[in-house]
Amino acid sequence: MLAQESLPFDAVQAKTPASAGAGVDAVVPDFPPADPRAPAPQDVEGVMMRWMQPLVVDGDVHACPTCGAYRDWIVFCLRDDSVWLRCRAGHQVQEPRLNAAWFNRNSGPVDHWHPTLEDGLRHLGH
Numbered sequence: 001m002l003a004q005e006s007l008p009f010d011a012v013q014a015k016t017p018a019s020a021g022a023g024v025d026a027v028v029p030d031f032p033p034a035d036p037r038a039p040a041p042q043d044v045e046g047v048m049m050r051w052m053q054p055l056v057v058d059g060d061v062h063a064c065p066t067c068g069a070y071r072d073w074i075v076f077c078l079r080d081d082s083v084w085l086r087c088r089a090g091h092q093v094q095e096p097r098l099n100a101a102w103f104n105r106n107s108g109p110v111d112h113w114h115p116t117l118e119d120g121l122r123h124l125g126h
């Protein structure tokens with residue numbers, strides 16, 4: 001099984017919009033400030049959800065290859081369509097049998113935005 005030491009952490013961070021006009025010495029009267037907005041899907045590198053119950057993949061209960069845990073996952077879906085599973089102990093492995101279509105079928109709507117992976121993990125209770 002393909003095992004990886006860690007996720008490409010940068011990839012799950014929402015991008016920070018570039019600040020408009022930085023360093024440009026110009027006067028633009030009544031220029032409206034940029035509205036704070038939720039990142040659009042094309043701005044987000046990955047989404048994540050907590051999966052408490054045993055995770056069945058192709059009829060098999062997925063177990064962590066490192067510690068044998070089989071429940072309480074954080075499931076990541078990255079923009080490149082890869083799905084990663086993180087056990088409670090923090091072991092992360094890519095699951096090639098799962099993809100974004102699977103993730104979208106099994107996840108709810110995105111309701112929180114996190115600037116960092118760690119922030120998202122904390123929010124999800126890991």
Ligand SMILES: [Zn+2]
Binds near residue numbers: 065087089
């Ligand atoms: Zn584990």
